[in-house]
Amino acid sequence: MKFEVTILGSSSATPVFNRNPSAQLLNCNEKYYLIDCGEGTQQQLTKYNLKASRIDYIFISHLHGDHYFGLIGLLSSLHLNGRIKPMQIFGPKHLLEILEIQFKYSDTVLRYPIEFFPIEADKSVQIFENSDLTVKTIILNHRIPTTGFIFQQKKRQRKLIKEKTDQVPMAYYTSLKKGIDVELPNGDILRSEDYTTEADAPRCYAYCSDTLFDERYFDTIKDCDTLYHEATFMHDLLERAKETHHTTALQAAEVAKITGAKKLLIGHFSSRYKTLQMLFEEAQSVFENTELAIEGRTFQL
Ligand SMILES: [Zn+2]
Ligand SMILES: [Zn+2]
Numbered sequence: 001m002k003f004e005v006t007i008l009g010s011s012s013a014t015p016v017f018n019r020n021p022s023a024q025l026l027n028c029n030e031k032y033y034l035i036d037c038g039e040g041t042q043q044q045l046t047k048y049n050l051k052a053s054r055i056d057y058i059f060i061s062h063l064h065g066d067h068y069f070g071l072i073g074l075l076s077s078l079h080l081n082g083r084i085k086p087m088q089i090f091g092p093k094h095l096l097e098i099l100e101i102q103f104k105y106s107d108t109v110l111r112y113p114i115e116f117f118p119i120e121a122d123k124s125v126q127i128f129e130n131s132d133l134t135v136k137t138i139i140l141n142h143r144i145p146t147t148g149f150i151f152q153q154k155k156r157q158r159k160l161i162k163e164k165t166d167q168v169p170m171a172y173y174t175s176l177k178k179g180i181d182v183e184l185p186n187g188d189i190l191r192s193e194d195y196t197t198e199a200d201a202p203r204c205y206a207y208c209s210d211t212l213f214d215e216r217y218f219d220t221i222k223d224c225d226t227l228y229h230e231a232t233f234m235h236d237l238l239e240r241a242k243e244t245h246h247t248t249a250l251q252a253a254e255v256a257k258i259t260g261a262k263k264l265l266i267g268h269f270s271s272r273y274k275t276l277q278m279l280f281e282e283a284q285s286v287f288e289n290t291e292l293a294i295e296g297r298t299f300q301l
Pocket of ligand 2: 142
């Protein structure tokens, strides 16, 4: 099953050096989840041949503009392009008011319903579930209420061994995949473990947008396979990071190490860095399996 994320933007605050503000597109089993929606997200989707119309769920971490200024444009375009299926949006409660006022004064009545789910940034809770995954909030420590998100895949059914099941009537597949042995009319038993293999282990992706390094959220993201963590500054600007409630590249790597992540993606780079190699090296000095969240890159989770 596909479980991958494409980076659409990883700049903090302003678009600069061809870098766009925060946005990522998660593909889980061919369903699309947009995580944050900074200015320019629509163009980024087009640039990387990703269809905005396929997005059914949007998660907004907080109300600093670099995380949602692209949303009204994206929602308007979907309306103009004839969307009728609902869009589920999860975000801080005032986001709905902001959207409604823009639609009101542009006299826009969307052709499709927005199903809005307000998020409280006080305790980590599950906010979404379908047959593929669950989404839980991560309570971050920023200047305004901010949550990250954990996308946790569900356990899948066992996988059929094709060469062996060719001769088995399809009617028995469901039971075999569930691990249930099947008795044939002639009394023969088909043992599930002979015809199937263990499903892939469910994986998990944690998205930590803007935050101060704060061990209170470490438990929530413990043992995630891939951790995206903001790394706005180099560690020589630790004081600036603390003042603005952000993290340094070194600290992001420490979070990955302490919480037992298998892979770290760093992003939300300050506009003071024209190139990103130094941030990468700083993080990698603490956590080997680090990658830069470069726009256009897709990471298997
Ligand atoms: Zn930000
Ligand atoms: Zn912010």
